Amino acid sequence: MTPVVRRQHVVTIVVNPRSGRGLADRLLPRVRARLQAGLPDSDVRVVRTESYDDARKQARAAVAHSAPAEDGGRPDLLVMMGGDGMANLGLNACAGSHVQLGIIPIGTGDDFARGVGIPRRLGKAVQAIxxxxxxxxxxxxxxxxxxxxEQQRYVGSIVSTGYDAKVNHRVNHARIRSYAWALLAEMAELRPLNYRLTIDGEQLDTRAVLVAVGNAGYAGGGVHLCPAADVTDGLLDVMLIGPVSRWTLIRLFPLLFRSGFVRHPAITQLRAREVIVDGxxxxxxxxxxxxxxAPLRISCRPGVLTIVVGDDD
Known part of the structure; x- marks a missing residue:
């Protein structure tokens, strides 16, 4: 009788070597060794990416070449090692598939990891996987x-379009990335924006300095824009900050790094299944x-991703 050979569980690590100013590349040998030791019956593979587009292709290829788990076996795992951009590529590759997503956060923000309960310390993130x-x-x-x-894309954390988004955009496109400098530069140019929103079919025309639509709750390296966000409730959380002065926003913004709600007359928080953002x-x-x-249609897609989390999510 021919013996039955079970297919090996495959763990594919897709890494951006430049994440964390090269920290990801330096830590990669340790991560691979610990995963192989902790998962001795698994085939641990490493893919170093050369660019953002290359990382997207490699993540999708890893999922496409994976096979469903055999009876009683563990599903294959795609591990993205890097920041929020890498995490986003991973969740887009795994969404709706049989492949589970693991994340080893080594970025400057790591907001998606923070929002879904993935440990942000290297050792704990590896142990969780x-x-x-x-x-x-x-x-x-x-x-x-x-x-x-593209015509559509999954987002794990928050879609932002106002002051916070402009700060993020400025940081991404600056020769020297400084979040503090970008905060001050955008503050100097602060103007309320004209928004045309459709929230579950209801039109809302308003002026605001910030509109955020969240699945998980964080953006901008720990800003808690959607403190009530729950990634399992089938709903989006919408946060608006209406027209405020620079000094009011300066007082408000540090409060958004804390957990819980910030109470202020300019802040409105809503929930919806679908939001169209234009302005x-x-x-x-x-x-x-x-x-x-803009315009962008943002809708909640319940239960489309299986993700590895820590013990205290």
Whole structure:
């Protein structure tokens, strides 16, 4: 009788060597060794990426070449090692598939990891992947004219379009990245924007300095824009900050780094299943990257991703 050979569980690590100013590349040998030791029956593979587009292709290829788990076996795992941009590529590759997503956060923001309960310490993040505790979560699906010629993209954390998005955009496109400098530079140019929103079919025309539509709750390296966000409730959280002075925003913004709600008359928080965001002078950003041009339709897609989380999510 021919013996039955079970297919090996495959763990593919896709890494951006430049994440964390080269920290990812320096830590990669340790990460691979610990994963292989902790998952001795698994085939641990490493893919170093050369660019953002290359990382997208490599993540999608890893999922496309994966096979569903055999009875009683562990599903294959795609591990993205880097910042929020890498995490976004991973969740887009894994969404709706049989492949689970693991993240080793080594970026400047790591907001998606923060929002879904992935440990941000290297050792704990690696141990979480070995332990294999997972959660099935929602994602936001954005449709419209998106960066890179896409027509739709999943977003894990927040779609932002106002002051916070302009700060993010300025940081991404500066020769020397300084979040503090970008905050001050955009503050000096602060103007309320004209928004045309459609929230679950209801039209809302308003002026605001910031409109955020969140699946998870964080953006901008720990700014808690959507403190009530729950990645398992099938709903989006919408946060608006109406027209305020520079000094009011300076007082408000540090409070948004804390947990819980910030109470202020200029802040409105809503929930919805679908939001269409349009307006004048908007700079849409999501998961730390340029998203596209308004108008954008953002809808909640419940339970489309299985992700490895820590013990205290």
């Amino acid at each position: 070995i332990a294999g505790r997972t959660k099935t979560i929602d994602l936001s699906l954005v449709t419209g004219e998106l960066t890179g010629g 004048d002078g908007l700079v849409p950003m999501a998961d730390g990257e340029d998203l596209g041009t």
